[in-house]
Every structure is written in structure tokens, then in C-alpha cells.
Amino acid sequence: MAASGATTGLARVAQLGEGAAFWRMVGAAVAYVPAIWVVTGLAVALFGLLPRLATALAWTAVGLLLLVTMFAESFDWPAWIGDLSPIAWVPTMPLEAWAAGPTVGLLAVAAVLLGIGFGGLRRRDLALA
Numbered sequence: 001m002a003a004s005g006a007t008t009g010l011a012r013v014a015q016l017g018e019g020a021a022f023w024r025m026v027g028a029a030v031a032y033v034p035a036i037w038v039v040t041g042l043a044v045a046l047f048g049l050l051p052r053l054a055t056a057l058a059w060t061a062v063g064l065l066l067l068v069t070m071f072a073e074s075f076d077w078p079a080w081i082g083d084l085s086p087i088a089w090v091p092t093m094p095l096e097a098w099a100a101g102p103t104v105g106l107l108a109v110a111a112v113l114l115g116i117g118f119g120g121l122r123r124r125d126l127a128l129a
Contacts, residue, residue, distance in 0.1 A: 001036070005029025028093035034106035035086035039065065041113030048120025 009025035012018070042061055047054040065085050072082035082088050086109070089102040 001029045001033050002026060024094040027098070031093050031098060031103070032087065032090050034103050034110060035090050037110035038086040038106050038113065041110040041117065044117030045113040045120070046117070048117035048124075051124070 005026035005028060006022070008029065009022035012021035012025055039062060043054070043058040046057045046061075050057065065087070068077075068081060069085040069087045071077075072085075086106055089106055091097065091099055091102065
């Protein structure tokens with residue numbers, strides 16, 4: 001995400017000639033990292049708890065999150081459906097200011113999901129070959 005933000009920032013600096021645009025774009029890209037960790041945590045939790053179904057369920061979840069993120073507003077779905085996506089909780093930087101609350105909340109959800117997943121892995125009888 002930092003590399004993506006840096007590339008976008010360099011393009012903005014080349015276009016506008018404004019050096020501060022670089023760091024705004026890097027910050028905007030890095031702001032999405034906690035949301036990505038939530039999706040990663042969901043995949044780890046699924047793998048820890050339901051190893052045989054984890055791949056299919058994780059990709060289904062990614063597809064549903066993509067559907068909700070991209071189309072919930074245009075399909076006029078209730079707001080709570082749009083709020084199911086972790087990306088909905090990330091401020092639209094640089095238009096909106098960064099907020100600690102959603103970031104901390106997303107990190108907490110990611111930590112819980114990772115804990116569930118790693119706890120599920122510890123329960124399984126895995127042997128090193």
C-alpha cells in the first residue's frame with residue numbers, strides 16, 4: 001500500500017508540482033491497511049476453524065465484500081449492509097481527515113480474527129515432517 005501511495009503521490013507531484021501531495025497520497029493508501037488486515041484475519045480465522053472450507057469461504061467473503069463495497073450505495077441497499085465492509089470504515093483521505101476510532105476498531109477486529117484463527121490452528125494436530 002505504501003508503494004501504491006508513493007506511485008500515486010509521484011504522479012500527483014509531477015502533475016501539480018506540489019510536494020505535499022506526495023505524502024497525502026501515501027497516507028491515503030496506508031489508511032486502508034487495517035481494512036486489509038481485517039479481511040486477512042477473516043481468512044486466517046476460517047483456515048483455523050474450517051480448514052477444508054476455508055479457501056472457498058474466504059474467497060466468497062472477498063467477493064461479497066467487493067460487491068457490498070462497490071454496489072451497496074448504487075443498489076440503494078440499507079446503510080447497515082454497506083457498513084459490513086471494512087473499507088466503509090476507512091476515511092476517504094485526503095478528502096476526509098484521518099480518524100483514530102475506525103482505525104483502532106479495525107485493528108481490534110483484525111486482532112480478534114487472527115487470534116481465533118491461530119487458536120484454531122493450535123487445536124489441530126499438525127506435525128512437522
